[in-house]
Amino acid sequence: MSNELLFPSEMAEADRLAIAAGPFDGIGLMRNAGAAVAAVVLKRYPAATRVHVLCGPGNNGGDGYVVARILRESAVDVSVWASGSPQGGRDAALAASECPVEARPLSDFVAEVGSVVVDALYGAGLSKPLSGDAAKVIDIAAELNLPVVAVDLPSGVSGESGNVLGKAFRARTTVTFARKKPGHLLLPGRELCGDIELADIGIDNSIVAQLQPRTFENIPALWLDRLPVPAVDAHKYKRGHVGVFSGGPSATGAARLSALAAARSGAGAVTLLSPANAMQVNAAHLTSVMLHKIDTIADVDEFVGSRRPSAFVLGPGFGIGEKTRDFALVVLGNAHGQGSGIDGLVLDADGITSFRDTPDALFEAARRPKTPALVMTPHEGEFAKLFPDVAGHHDLSKLAKARAAAKRASAILVYKGADTVIAAPNGRAAINSNGASWLATAGSGDVLSGIIAGLLAQGMPAFEAACAAVWIHAETGTRFGPGLIAEDLPLALVAVLRELVESRGMAAE
Structure with a gap:
């Protein structure tokens, strides 16, 4: 059943179980996630003058480096803006090393009308209010009315509650992986996600079943088989x-x-x-x-x-x-x-x-x-x-x-x-x-x-x-x-x- 909702902690456990089970290791899952986001950007914004990819220091940022690499290989004009560097030896660091686009500091962010922003700063795992350079970028994107494609969840939105932590991006599209999170459906998060695309990155349904989720999106698949139909x-x-x-x-x-x-x-x-x-x-x-x-x-x-x-x-x-x-x-x-x-x-x-x-x-x-x-x-x-x-x-x-x-x-x-x-x-x-x-x-x-x-x-x-x-x-x-x-x-x-x-x-x- 694909209507299960996973909390950020449950999603992290799903990643761990999937890596242990194979066939994808951590960087494999990250490459799959980045490819899914890049495909959405190419499909929805084929005429974009430039794509600005914002990368945080964690796995969300690692996804962003994969996005930037694939877009560059697709002849898209790409800029990468980084908030800190991935920790050495982590999957995100490997993804950054594979990206041919040199990252510039997020504090120097500039953009132009007609460009697109890929938000790969923090995603669903953010636990403290968004401020500083990230908040300034949010303001710039809003002032220029730039379309934002969020990776997993708009940065600044809690994956657990849907609440805004400090300030948050308003995305046109959010690409999330394996399962949605509560923050995609609870307000105000739902209004900030835009269109939500759920991507399969190689985490099998059996992995999710091991978590025994107790939270669901209320769609007919949850209850249709119990809907009463009169007997003859x-x-x-x-x-x-x-x-x-x-x-x-x-x-x-x-x-x-x-x-x-x-x-x-x-x-x-x-x-x-x-x-x-x-x-x-x-x-x-x-x-x-x-x-x-x-x-x-x-x-x-x-x-x-x-x-x-x-x-x-x-x-x-x-x-x-x-x-x-x-x-x-x-x-x-x-x-x-x-x-x-x-x-x-x-x-x-x-x-x-x-x-x-x-x-x-x-x-x-x-x-x-x-x-x-x-x-x-x-x-x-x-x-x-x-x-x-x-x-x-x-x-x-x-x-x-x-x-x-x-x-x-x-x-x-x-x-x-x-x-x-x-x-x-x-x-x-x-x-x-x-x-x-x-x-x-x-x-x-x-x-x-x-x-x-x-x-x-x-x-x-x-x-x-x-x-x-x-x-x-x-x-x-x-x-x-x-x-x-x-x-x-x-x-x-x-x-x-x-x-x-x-x-x-x-x-x-």
Whole structure:
């Protein structure tokens, strides 16, 4: 599976294992990496007046010397600017010795409009803020609007967190090797990478498998084989039953959006669970979605016992307070030890905020044996309310924060945003890479909650269901584009779901 993400330390271990296994030694891998970058430069910038290759003192710089050599052999006008010299006896030193272009000090860097910069200074391994001569070169490249091709990762971007360390290049293209790093997908790093090209330099998939990666790019390959497809003999309750809790008469729309999304994502039956004073409002807007009155915990118990729901959504438009907490805990508790068949509870919006003062009550309920999966979908503000200490830990990446929160809460954590992170209590995590700005509209998150619940109700494992829902939601938003409002999303899901089901069928053949 090529959607694994490797931290810089894991990538270094992959290099070590690959060198030990052969057939390429260290300089062989470096030559392959440099050749891959040079090929991208030649393909994308055939008319460049000059290519300026910036080389650091480590392996990233070694790749740069290979790039410069190959470009010179291809009759390209090349300049090399070095920040320090490679340590003697290292692969980078050998690569530098093979390069026919004399290196000049980075401090003397000058460039001209029409030239191209290859950033081979530090890559993903940078651990301290970028400053001094490198920062000046970044300013010059930006002022002249020079296209930058980054080797592995734009210098100044953390491969682990995507954060900018001091200052960073804004690349038009980033060429990375074997696997992407978290910093390629987490913001702001993702915006600074430009187009990302993944090059095979001779590190076999079996080498990556030895590392047992726990971090993934959220693409269909991660979960497509678990996407539910109805059997020939399926009836509506075999396809799962979702219950969506509605707010009062003036706050019913969010729950209806969730309910419709659950139905569109494949749930065989969906019931809107409405307080008595909102029954008429909801009835006026529902057709295929069923309606059931629920005002008390006893009503929830009766519904679970008589209608056998598979999943619930609680939070969208429901209101903040004790009733919300009670309903969440009774859903989790009702499933415990009673064979109710509840697969999961999706807690969003008001459902999350209601536990800001008593989070341990929720977390304790979620960690009990045989309790259904708890999936929480906070945006940044809601995350900070439930996990204030984690949110305030500025040294942690968004990925690390999501992992810490998921473990503490014994829940699947969907930490929303343009770079949504999905994390499980066991440490598995995925970073979404197809985020759509069109989804920044009221009600969009309610639709996401409904998709997750719909997939859960059909028996999809909670982590995979959350990952699939996030990707499907974003893909739908991208395809719809300008003018999107949340009401458009449930019907627009159909085309994306159809393609996924067809893809799964072809993969199974």
